[in-house]
Amino acid sequence: MGLITWILVGIIAGWMAGFTMKGRGFGCFGNIVIGIVGALVGGWLAGALFNIQHPITGLNLNTIIVAFLGAVVVLYIARLVKI
Numbered sequence: 001m002g003l004i005t006w007i008l009v010g011i012i013a014g015w016m017a018g019f020t021m022k023g024r025g026f027g028c029f030g031n032i033v034i035g036i037v038g039a040l041v042g043g044w045l046a047g048a049l050f051n052i053q054h055p056i057t058g059l060n061l062n063t064i065i066v067a068f069l070g071a072v073v074v075l076y077i078a079r080l081v082k083i
Contacts, residue, residue: 005058005059006036006039007032007036008059009035009036009039009059009063009064009067010031010032010033010034010035010036010038010039010067011028011031011032011035012035012064012067012068013034013035013038013039013064013067013068013070013071014026014030014031014032014033014034014035014036014038014071015031015035016064016068016071017034017035017038017068017071017072017074017075018031018034018075020068020072021072021075021076021079034071034074034075035067035071036067037070037071037074038067038068038069038070038071038072038073038074038075039056039063039066039067039070039071040070041070041071041073041074042055042056042066042067042068042069042070042071042073043055043056043066043067043070044070045069045070045073046066
């Protein structure tokens, strides 16, 4: 995926995860970072747990869902560590 696509997926996934998990926001840049890290984590989890080949393929619904689920996991772990 190109840099612009990673940023767009990061914005969408980070915003959706922040909205779903509720709490203190991380701002636009924080949402992008959480979304991109979430895409990496979600892609790894999809491959490791469900044997899905190439879960992150560009700007499409599958990629956004995988990134969103990964971002939720990242936010959950971040909140556990922060306590």
